[in-house]
Structure formats: C-alpha cells, structure tokens
Amino acid sequence: QGLHSLFVASGKLFFGTAIDTNNFDDTAYQTIATNKNEFGLYVPENSQKWGPIEPTQGQFRFANPDSVEAQAQNNDQIFRCHALAWHSQLPSFIANGTWTRPLLIAALQSHITIVMTHYKSRCYSWDVVNEALNDNGTLRDSVFLRVLGTDYLPLSFAAAAAADPSAKLYYNDFNLETIPAKADGAVRLVKLIQAAGVRIDGIGFQAHLTVGGTPSQAKLAATLNRFVALGLEVTLSELDIAHNKLPASARAVEQQAKDYVTAVGACLSVPKCVGITVWQFTDKYSWIPSTFPGKGDACLFTANFTKKPAYTAVARCIDSG
Ligand code: G3I
Numbered sequence: 001q002g003l004h005s006l007f008v009a010s011g012k013l014f015f016g017t018a019i020d021t022n023n024f025d026d027t028a029y030q031t032i033a034t035n036k037n038e039f040g041l042y043v044p045e046n047s048q049k050w051g052p053i054e055p056t057q058g059q060f061r062f063a064n065p066d067s068v069e070a071q072a073q074n075n076d077q078i079f080r081c082h083a084l085a086w087h088s089q090l091p092s093f094i095a096n097g098t099w100t101r102p103l104l105i106a107a108l109q110s111h112i113t114i115v116m117t118h119y120k121s122r123c124y125s126w127d128v129v130n131e132a133l134n135d136n137g138t139l140r141d142s143v144f145l146r147v148l149g150t151d152y153l154p155l156s157f158a159a160a161a162a163a164d165p166s167a168k169l170y171y172n173d174f175n176l177e178t179i180p181a182k183a184d185g186a187v188r189l190v191k192l193i194q195a196a197g198v199r200i201d202g203i204g205f206q207a208h209l210t211v212g213g214t215p216s217q218a219k220l221a222a223t224l225n226r227f228v229a230l231g232l233e234v235t236l237s238e239l240d241i242a243h244n245k246l247p248a249s250a251r252a253v254e255q256q257a258k259d260y261v262t263a264v265g266a267c268l269s270v271p272k273c274v275g276i277t278v279w280q281f282t283d284k285y286s287w288i289p290s291t292f293p294g295k296g297d298a299c300l301f302t303a304n305f306t307k308k309p310a311y312t313a314v315a316r317c318i319d320s321g
Pocket of ligand 1: 045046088089206238287
C-alpha cells in the first residue's frame with residue numbers, strides 16, 4: 001500500500017509528485033519515486049517551463065521532460081504537464097523582447113501549439129496559465145498583461161484547446177486557499193475565459209501551505225467548491241506544508257501532520273477534487289529553503305527518505321476516509 005493506491009481506492013485519480021531529471025541518479029529517491037503505489041503521477045518540476053523548453057525562439061529542448069514522461073510511462077504513472085503562460089522562468093527573448101501585439105500573440109500561440117503537440121494525448125492536464133494573479137486578486141504584471149491585456153488569458157486557453165483536445169486545461173495558482181480576495185480574482189478569471197467561449201477544465205490549488213497556517217478542512221473545501229460551482233474540476237497541485245522555524249519542535253511536527261490531514265481531507269470531501277500532487281516528496285529536494293531561508297522541512301519524507309508523522313497520518317486518513 002502507498003498513498004496513490006490508497007487514494008485510488010477512495011475514488012480519486014492520483015496521488016502524485018513533482019520530480020525532474022536532476023533527481024534521477026539518486027537511487028534512494030528513485031526507489032520511492034518509481035513505486036507507483038506511492039506516487040501515481042509525475043509533474044516535471046522545472047523542465048517543461050518556457051525558459052528550459054524554448055530557451056531560444058523556435059528551438060525546443062524536449063529531452064529532459066521527455067525522460068520524465070518516459071519514466072512515468074515505464075511505471076504506468078500519469079503525466080501532469082506544467083506550465084505554458086507564466087511570468088516566471090521565461091526565456092530572455094520573451095521577458096526582455098520588444099513586443100508588438102501581433103508578434104507576442106504569434107510567439108505565445110506557437111509556443112503553446114508546439115509544446116502541446118509534442119505531448120499530444122500524453123498529458124492528463126496542462127497548466128495553461130500559471131500564477132496570473134496578485135494576492136489582492138488583481139492581475140499580475142507581466143509581459144503578457146502589458147502587451148495583450150486580459151486577452152492573453154482566453155488566447156492561451158484557446159490555443160491549448162486547439163492543440164490537444166484530450167488534455168484538461170488548468171489555471172494554477174498559490175494562496176487561493178488562504179486569501180479570499182485572490183480566490184475572488186480566480187473566479188473572475190475563470191468567468192472571463194468562459195465568457196469568451198473558451199474551454200477551461202480545472203483549477204490547480206498549489207497549496208504551498210505553512211504549519212499552523214492551514215485553513216480548516218471546511219474552509220478549504222468551500223473554496224474548492226466555489227470553482228466546482230463554475231463547472232470545473234479541482235486539484236491540490238503542488239502541496240507542501242512548511243515549518244516557519246527550524247528545527248521544528250515535536251509539537252510543530254504533530255501540527256504539520258494535522259495540517260496535511262486537513263488538506264488531504266478537504267480533497268477527499270470534494271468529489272470533483274480529482275487528486276493531489278506534492279511538490280517533491282522529500283525535504284532533500286524541496287524548493288523552499290533556497291527561496292525562504294530558515295523555513296522548510298515541508299515534505300512527507302525527511303531528507304533521509306524516512307516517513308514523517310505527516311506521511312503516516314495522511315495514509316491513515318485516506319485509508320479510513
Ligand atoms: O538549472 C539551473 C542550473 O543550470 C543552474 O546552475 C542553477 C544555479 O542557480 O540554477 C538552475 O535553475 C534553477 C531551477 O530551479 C532548477 O533547479 C533556478 O535557479 C531556480 O530558480 C529554479 O527554482 C524553481 C522555481 O519554481 C522557479 O520559479 C524550483 O525548483 C521549483 O520548485 C519552483 O516551482 C514553482 C512552480 O513551478 C510554480 N509554483 C511555485 C513553485 C515553487 O516556487
């Protein structure tokens with residue numbers, strides 16, 4: 001038994017993890033990552049983003065994400081794809097280019113079309129637009145917003161829908177779980193896309209949460225259900241729950257387990273929550289300490305690959321839920 005097989009037994013599609021080729025030659029890591037009972041889905045942590053995959057206009061580097069996909073296929077794991085239109089990790093030709101509206105539309109459409117066509121019918125879902133919102137719910141400044149205004153949102157989803165009819169098309173963002181004004185902004189964003197007559201299928205709640213700062217299960221479920229009410233499916237797409245202070249006290253370790261159970265319980269309680277993906281399963285490769293020095297230990301496994309109380313609590317919660 002593992003998290004994925006338990007989650008599937010409770011009616012969900014997947015319990016997955018972020019992973020990338022820089023993790024591949026770590027055998028202790030791979031023993032866990034290739035166990036599909038544990039993780040039934042992969043999302044490439046970095047290699048499918050615009051900067052890594054199209055560093056120079058029109059020149060694509062598919063080798064790394066292809067090998068993530070190959071490992072997923074070998075293990076009969078689902079492949080989640082991330083991310084197309086995002087203000088971060090852009091190649092400099094996009095970020096620093098001088099763009100007219102028609103040229104940027106062409107570059108955006110061709111990026112989406114070529115990348116999605118390469119993975120056609122092999123991605124469960126694509127994060128078509130990532131992190132377009134500020135925490136106050138307004139649209140975040142980016143080259144896309146500056147040059148194209150809000151049109152870049154339906155334009156991106158329309159290009160994605162045309163490129164791969166079988167992939168679920170997602171909007172993905174963080175802090176939607178904790179900041180109601182940002183969730184309001186995401187509701188407006190979904191309505192804008194739907195009003196343009198363009199397909200959007202799901203919302204990825206990144207769920208980069210903090211120990212003690214995780215909303216109650218009922219609140220979390222209510223936020224997910226706001227988007228279900230718009231006709232969408234939802235997922236926790238990048239779950240991790242960071243300690244604010246390290247080393248974590250025994251009490252904080254227990255709280256982390258409770259907070260993980262809260263997040264997983266919220267997904268279990270919402271039928272349209274299709275699954276959960278953790279943003280790495282071991283503290284060894286978590287993004288948090290380099291971005292927020294002094295914080296972290298956010299994953300289900302320690303840096304030495306032992307299961308934390310959070311792991312045990314999540315497994316028990318799924319098994320009994
Ligand atoms: O690949 C280069 C390497 O060649 C170079 O030597 C090294 C030196 O710094 O940098 C490497 O690139 C780093 C990359 O991760 C791959 O390891 C970047 O500096 C670093 O900024 C990048 O961080 C990633 C971050 O996104 C970038 O925004 C994290 O690994 C990744 O976990 C994180 O993931 C994001 C999601 O995509 C979207 N949601 C938030 C989440 C956490 O920030």
